[in-house]
Amino acid sequence: MANILAVDDSPSMRQMVAFTLKSAGFDVTEAEDGVDALSKARDGAFNLVLADVNMPNMDGISLVRELRQLPNYRFTPLLILTTESGQDKKMEGKAAGATGWLVKPFDPEQLIATVNRVLS
Amino acid sequence: MSIDMKQFHQAFFEESFEGLQAMEAALLALDPNSADSETVNTIFRAAHSIKGGAGTFGFNEIATFTHDLETLLDQVRSGQRATDTALVDVVLRSVDVLREMLECARDGYQAEITAASGLRGEIQALLEHDAATPADATSETESGVGGHWQIGFAPHRDIMLTGNDPLRILRELARLGDAMVTADASDLPSLLDVDPEQCYLRWTIELHGEVSENDIREVFAWVDDECDLTIQAQVEKSQTERASQPPEEVAESAPDALAGAPAAQPTPASKPPRKDAGSIRVATDKIDQLINLVGELVITQSMLEQTARTLDPVTNELLLSGLSELERNTRHLQEAVMSTRMLPVDFVFSRFPRVVRDTATRLGKQVVLETSGEGAELDKGVIEKIVDPLNHIVRNAIDHGIEMPQERTAAGKPAQASIRLSAWHQGGHIALQVSDDGKGLDRDKILAKARDAGMSLADNLPDSEVWQLIFAPGLSTAAEVTDISGRGVGMDVVRRNIQSLGGSVDIESQTGVGTQVTIRLPLTLAILDGMSVRVGEEIYILPLDSVIESLQPQLDDIRSMAGAARLMQVRGEFLPLLSLRELFGVAGQDLPLDHGIVVIVEAEGRQVALIVDELVGQQQVVIKSLERNYRRVSGISGATILGDGRVALILDVGEVIRSRQIAAAA
Amino acid sequence: MNDMQHQTAGAAAEPSPQGDGLRREFLSFRLGAEEYGVDILKVQEIRSYDSVTRLPEAPDYIKGVINLRGTIVPVVDLRLKLKLEQAEYDKHTVMIILNMADKVIGMIVDGVSDVLTLADSQIRPPPEFSGVLDTRYITGLGAVDDRMLILVDIECLMSASDMTVLENAA
Numbered sequence: 025m026a027n028i029l030a031v032d033d034s035p036s037m038r039q040m041v042a043f044t045l046k047s048a049g050f051d052v053t054e055a056e057d058g059v060d061a062l063s064k065a066r067d068g069a070f071n072l073v074l075a076d077v078n079m080p081n082m083d084g085i086s087l088v089r090e091l092r093q094l095p096n097y098r099f100t101p102l103l104i105l106t107t108e109s110g111q112d113k114k115m116e117g118k119a120a121g122a123t124g125w126l127v128k129p130f131d132p133e134q135l136i137a138t139v140n141r142v143l144s
Numbered sequence: 145m146s147i148d149m150k151q152f153h154q155a156f157f158e159e160s161f162e163g164l165q166a167m168e169a170a171l172l173a174l175d176p177n178s179a180d181s182e183t184v185n186t187i188f189r190a191a192h193s194i195k196g197g198a199g200t201f202g203f204n205e206i207a208t209f210t211h212d213l214e215t216l217l218d219q220v221r222s223g224q225r226a227t228d229t230a231l232v233d234v235v236l237r238s239v240d241v242l243r244e245m246l247e248c249a250r251d252g253y254q255a256e257i258t259a260a261s262g263l264r265g266e267i268q269a270l271l272e273h274d275a276a277t278p279a280d281a282t283s284e285t286e287s288g289v290g291g292h293w294q295i296g297f298a299p300h301r302d303i304m305l306t307g308n309d310p311l312r313i314l315r316e317l318a319r320l321g322d323a324m325v326t327a328d329a330s331d332l333p334s335l336l337d338v339d340p341e342q343c344y345l346r347w348t349i350e351l352h353g354e355v356s357e358n359d360i361r362e363v364f365a366w367v368d369d370e371c372d373l374t375i376q377a378q379v380e381k382s383q384t385e386r387a388s389q390p391p392e393e394v395a396e397s398a399p400d401a402l403a404g405a406p407a408a409q410p411t412p413a414s415k416p417p418r419k420d421a422g423s424i425r426v427a428t429d430k431i432d433q434l435i436n437l438v439g440e441l442v443i444t445q446s447m448l449e450q451t452a453r454t455l456d457p458v459t460n461e462l463l464l465s466g467l468s469e470l471e472r473n474t475r476h477l478q479e480a481v482m483s484t485r486m487l488p489v490d491f492v493f494s495r496f497p498r499v500v501r502d503t504a505t506r507l508g509k510q511v512v513l514e515t516s517g518e519g520a521e522l523d524k525g526v527i528e529k530i531v532d533p534l535n536h537i538v539r540n541a542i543d544h545g546i547e548m549p550q551e552r553t554a555a556g557k558p559a560q561a562s563i564r565l566s567a568w569h570q571g572g573h574i575a576l577q578v579s580d581d582g583k584g585l586d587r588d589k590i591l592a593k594a595r596d597a598g599m600s601l602a603d604n605l606p607d608s609e610v611w612q613l614i615f616a617p618g619l620s621t622a623a624e625v626t627d628i629s630g631r632g633v634g635m636d637v638v639r640r641n642i643q644s645l646g647g648s649v650d651i652e653s654q655t656g657v658g659t660q661v662t663i664r665l666p667l668t669l670a671i672l673d674g675m676s677v678r679v680g681e682e683i684y685i686l687p688l689d690s691v692i693e694s695l696q697p698q699l700d701d702i703r704s705m706a707g708a709a710r711l712m713q714v715r716g717e718f719l720p721l722l723s724l725r726e727l728f729g730v731a732g733q734d735l736p737l738d739h740g741i742v743v744i745v746e747a748e749g750r751q752v753a754l755i756v757d758e759l760v761g762q763q764q765v766v767i768k769s770l771e772r773n774y775r776r777v778s779g780i781s782g783a784t785i786l787g788d789g790r791v792a793l794i795l796d797v798g799e800v801i802r803s804r805q806i807a808a809a810a
Numbered sequence: 811m812n813d814m815q816h817q818t819a820g821a822a823a824e825p826s827p828q829g830d831g832l833r834r835e836f837l838s839f840r841l842g843a844e845e846y847g848v849d850i851l852k853v854q855e856i857r858s859y860d861s862v863t864r865l866p867e868a869p870d871y872i873k874g875v876i877n878l879r880g881t882i883v884p885v886v887d888l889r890l891k892l893k894l895e896q897a898e899y900d901k902h903t904v905m906i907i908l909n910m911a912d913k914v915i916g917m918i919v920d921g922v923s924d925v926l927t928l929a930d931s932q933i934r935p936p937p938e939f940s941g942v943l944d945t946r947y948i949t950g951l952g953a954v955d956d957r958m959l960i961l962v963d964i965e966c967l968m969s970a971s972d973m974t975v976l977e978n979a980a
Contacts, residue, residue, distance in 0.1 A: 772913075773914050774913075778866075791875050792863065
């Protein structure tokens with residue numbers, strides 16, 4: 025089963041994402057900011073990373089940039105979670121190497137559909 | 145699958161309130177003239193998270209309100225907008241409105257927050273004024289619904305390096321309708337030259353189905369900068385070709401950076417990152433459950449100890465030393481568990497920069513706030529309940545204590561007044577002090593007012609007793625009622641609230657120099673130092689804080705009043721004499737007065753003498769709720785379990801005294 | 811507010827949609843010559859009678875509170891609550907600890923007999939005594955051989971105002 029790393033500094037969003045994905049049968053590891061995520065990504069092998077953009081310590085875009093430098097994550101789907109007002113963030117994220125994005129607010133169904141699409 | 149989003153609400157509220165607090169602290173720390181970018185980022189991030197969460201968890205009003213605020217803050221963050229006091233003010237007021245909205249959402253109220261729409265208007269006006277609002281992100285390009293599309297998809301060579309798989313995109317297209325896919329492998333080099341990380345293929349897709357151009361673009365949304373894409377409607381009637389370039393991204397409102405926006409300057413000393421001691425979030429119920437369990441352990445332990453007292457110390461040496469070890473471990477365990485409910489006073493103090501700033505600004509006074517001892521800890525329950533009284537005292541100090549700047553200068557004081565909030569531990573208590581360097585209390589005015597209220601007072605009453613008059617019901621509110629400290633709540637209520645926490649409050653003041661209000665509070669609401677007394681078969685616990693003394697009355701000390709009420713003379717004062725037996729309807733008769741025991745208790749500055757059968761002793765008791773399974777009982781604040789397993793009721797001395805006054809007035 | 815609680819209380823004895831009906835278990839207990847039954851799902855445990863700590867300003871049938879493993883639990887004398895003749899407590903007197911909604915209470919009865927399973931078909935609606943007797947808390951009469959069990963809804967019986975805080979008591 026696919027292993028997903030969910031990164032968000034907001035505990036409620038993180039819980040929501042993790043709970044939803046676990047209910048859909050994925051293995052989920054949570055990280056609370058970019059730094060935390062990077063170290064967890066180094067230690068584990070994830071099939072997909074979902075990262076919030078705005079986070080303290082290391083934001084989602086820097087995280088994507090860092091992850092793409094790691095040999096294990098060159099082709100891994102990396103999705104950023106952005107808000108509708110952050111259109112420029114999508115482009116910034118793409119430039120950093122993100123696969124795509126998911127626009128907040130999203131509901132659990134959208135999340136699962138997107139993840140299934142990427143991992144199919 | 146349906147997921148109940150309610151389960152995440154509590155986490156959302158908790159983090160949002162924390163976020164608001166962080167926002168408020170950052171706003172107050174912000175120097176509007178040279179905004180520190182990290183501080184601005186913190187403020188932005190908090191708003192951003194609240195908006196994201198509110199949208200996700202279905203709190204649409206909050207999401208809408210925060211949306212504009214976030215846009216405003218984003219402009220500040222990106223240097224498009226200068227910070228000034230007015231902006232800080234708008235954001236601070238937004239914090240208040242958000243807090244209120246979140247509280248309503250949390251408590252399930254459908255309340256109209258009137259301030260919200262006005263404030264939102266103000267924010268929108270700001271946004272329209274000197275910076276263009278970002279246009280709606282989704283570009284509504286004309287898009288018809290067609291039955292037959294021809295799509296040319298030529299990925300750039302390194303498309304896979306962003307984790308995008310062209311085959312996934314083809315699969316998604318196939319889900320939209322009937323797809324006929326033709327691959328063009330003409331660019332494929334010889335096998336030896338193939339770099340497996342590159343994409344050499346391109347595709348043409350004939351798609352049949354009721355599909356709009358937008359649906360198709362949606363599939364390519366993530367890669368439209370990583371491929372050449374053409375989408376042509378093959379509809380027979382209108383052969384409009386849509387030569388499709390990657391759609392223009394709508395510019396995210398980037399007016400010239402020169403438009404009056406100073407680039408955020410790096411400040412010389414940015415704040416060090418907050419130390420994270422490594423913590424986990426635990427529901428308060430779980431902690432309370434732990435506290436209850438430990439409470440029971442303490443009871444069992446003291447029961448064992450009592451039983452063991454009758455044992456022969458020589459033959460039972462091992463058992464007794466084991467029991468004393470148990471006693472020590474239990475005590476340490478109890479302390480450790482109690483400490484999990486402890487929070488630093490900073491939780492309360494941190495809100496005061498805001499209170500002081502707002503109050504002083506409104507009154508045209510200059511006040512600087514200093515705090516000390518923020519690290520001192522006390523129980524979460526106590527912290528929550530002390531906020532209002534402290535708030536009242538601080539506002540009062542600014543309103544009545546501190547002079548206008550010119551008045552201060554005239555008196556030879558600095559124009560800027562200071563208010564100091566401090567906290568320190570004192571035995572099993574914590575002291576919280578509010579001191580100001582204002583004009584001090586006006587002795588004559590207080591005396592005059594007290595006399596107007598019908599009190600007969602000696603002219604040579606010591607200062608300390610004059611200051612106490614401030615806490616008398618009806619005296620404090622009578623001053624000029626301002627919207628700052630007026631509010632119909634007087635210092636009598638402040639004192640009552642503090643006393644209901646088992647605390648006390650004292651005032652010291654010196655004319656022209658300032659006033660100090662000191663609150664003493666128990667560290668926790670879960671344990672109480674009590675004096676146990678026996679009445680008939682029943683044991684009652686009196687909070688030790690309220691016990692003044694106990695004595696055996698002499699018959700000459702007892703007087704009757706109007707035939708029924710009894711008074712007892714203690715050190716020149718006549719105190720109402722009450723029988724605890726009669727008060728609580730305990731069976732039996734009181735002992736003849738000169739054989740019984742009288743305990744003098746005090747609350748809210750009033751004393752009464754309580755007749756009991758016997759003093760049993762002093763002990764720490766764990767407070768248990770009567771309301772959990774029963775209801776409130778007047779005159780009783782809770783119950784506890786004694787060493788022998790029996791239940792004893794804890795007296796609410798304040799209520800006993802108050803109810804007596806009502807009875808007397810009726 | 812109390813009326814609403816009383817109405818929901820009656821719903822317990824409604825026949826289930828499937829033929830023979832639901833089978834439910836009742837703990838039977840004695841009060842004098844009468845036999846009562848209470849839904850076993852509400853029963854937390856049975857204890858021998860223990861001395862109680864009196865509560866001021868409580869109605870006579872609330873005997874006081876006990877310490878149930880660290881929780882303060884009020885104790886009701888069901889005879890007094892039902893206005894039956896008062897009995898001396900003896901070695902058969904027991905306390906049934908009931909868990910209702912979110913509250914735990916103790917109920918003093920003369921003794922417990924057994925646990926009976928009743929099908930809906932064995933439960934008759936309670937007779938009506940217009941005005942003479944307050945029977946709102948009786949959900950039905952259970953017939954087992956020659957025994958008659960008076961089935962009581964404890965929540966309904968105990969939700970009277972004397973057990974709960976008055977919301978508007980400011």
